[in-house]
Amino acid sequence: MLDAFSRTVISADAKNTAIGSGELATLRNYVAEGNKRLDAVNAITSNASCIVSDAVTGMICENTGLIQAGGNCYPNRRMAACLRDGEIVLRYISYALLAGDPSVLDDRCLNGLKETYIALGVPLQSAARAVSIMKASSTAHINETNTTGTNPDETRFRKMETVQGDCSALVAEAASYFDRVASALA
Amino acid sequence: MKSVVTTVVTAADAAGRFPSQNDLEAVQGNIQRAAARLEAAEKLANGWEKVTREAGDACFKKYPYLKQQGEAGSTQTKVDKCYRDLGHYLRLINYCLVVGGTGPLDEWGIAGAREVYRTLNLPTSAYVEALTYTRDRACSPRDMSPQALNEFKSYLDYAINSLS
Numbered sequence: 138m139l140d141a142f143s144r145t146v147i148s149a150d151a152k153n154t155a156i157g158s159g160e161l162a163t164l165r166n167y168v169a170e171g172n173k174r175l176d177a178v179n180a181i182t183s184n185a186s187c188i189v190s191d192a193v194t195g196m197i198c199e200n201t202g203l204i205q206a207g208g209n210c211y212p213n214r215r216m217a218a219c220l221r222d223g224e225i226v227l228r229y230i231s232y233a234l235l236a237g238d239p240s241v242l243d244d245r246c247l248n249g250l251k252e253t254y255i256a257l258g259v260p261l262q263s264a265a266r267a268v269s270i271m272k273a274s275s276t277a278h279i280n281e282t283n284t285t286g287t288n289p290d291e292t293r294f295r296k297m298e299t300v301q302g303d304c305s306a307l308v309a310e311a312a313s314y315f316d317r318v319a320s321a322l323a
Numbered sequence: 324m325k326s327v328v329t330t331v332v333t334a335a336d337a338a339g340r341f342p343s344q345n346d347l348e349a350v351q352g353n354i355q356r357a358a359a360r361l362e363a364a365e366k367l368a369n370g371w372e373k374v375t376r377e378a379g380d381a382c383f384k385k386y387p388y389l390k391q392q393g394e395a396g397s398t399q400t401k402v403d404k405c406y407r408d409l410g411h412y413l414r415l416i417n418y419c420l421v422v423g424g425t426g427p428l429d430e431w432g433i434a435g436a437r438e439v440y441r442t443l444n445l446p447t448s449a450y451v452e453a454l455t456y457t458r459d460r461a462c463s464p465r466d467m468s469p470q471a472l473n474e475f476k477s478y479l480d481y482a483i484n485s486l487s
Contacts, residue, residue: 171354
């Protein structure tokens with residue numbers, strides 16, 4: 138497993154050079170933006186169950202066959218497995234976002250995931266759809282643009298009370314990890 | 324590779340939980356101390372060739388017998404390799420400063436070094452002398468800020484201890 142710092146070390150070692158000012162500039166940026174990154178991880182972890190259950194609900198709303206007899210989210214046992222997998226994927230994405238490097242997500246979550254799902258008969262398209270909904274709501278949580286949507290009584294998610302700033306780079310980075318999951322399932 | 328972030332993530336993953344407040348604070352502490360490390364890494368990278376040369380010169384000055392017939396530095400090729408190895412150690416220290424842990428030194432510098440030196444009949448005391456010279460020569464504020472110097476010297480000490 139690597140983080141932003143050890144990734145730089147690995148590539149410098151391959152070139153047999155010391156790490157100089159050029160590479161250090163990106164790492165200094167990681168350090169300078171560190172608190173934003175921690176807030177972003179916190180925004181995801183604090184709302185994890187909300188993000189996951191919304192994504193799975195959305196996936197089922199678009200394809201109600203999933204919860205009818207014979208569907209892949211029927212009976213409860215398989216629905217529970219689906220929610221659990223959503224949480225696992227989100228957890229590894231939160232690790233990757235904390236580390237600033239996707240290696241933990243690749244090694245520990247995505248490696249062999251598609252083959253496992255095919256073997257278990259899990260529909261890959263539905264899984265990818267749930268991930269893309271998680272992407273939309275997670276980026277909204279990081280940006281704090283999340284709303285109650287069509288349900289005004291929605292109270293599960295917590296609005297972070299952090300100072301508004303420019304999180305576009307972090308949002309793009311987080312989105313890239315979700316896309317990584319989607320492409321691993323494609 | 325071992326660093327604060329990977330340690331935190333490994334622990335969280337073993338427990339199957341999201342990164343907790345504690346984890347985030349550990350990472351934040353690491354980030355706050357990062358400025359000194361990165362400064363030391365940058366200064367070392369800038370002066371890398373000079374530092375390597377001075378360290379090697381110091382070691383051959385203290386142990387001139389090394390250049391005699393049958394010793395570890397008997398030919399120019401062997402002497403060059405000594406300087407190259409010192410450069411490796413300093414490069415790995417540069418990596419350690421970037422990562423904020425001893426991972427690079429452990430994995431690429433120390434693991435197996437004792438066996439290699441014994442097999443090739445190389446004296447570790449010469450490396451110790453070179454790295455000690457580097458450690459005692461570095462000073463603040465000429466080379467880097469006091470905190471950066473502290474980080475740099477702690478990794479030099481780590482390498483010295485592994486060789487002595």
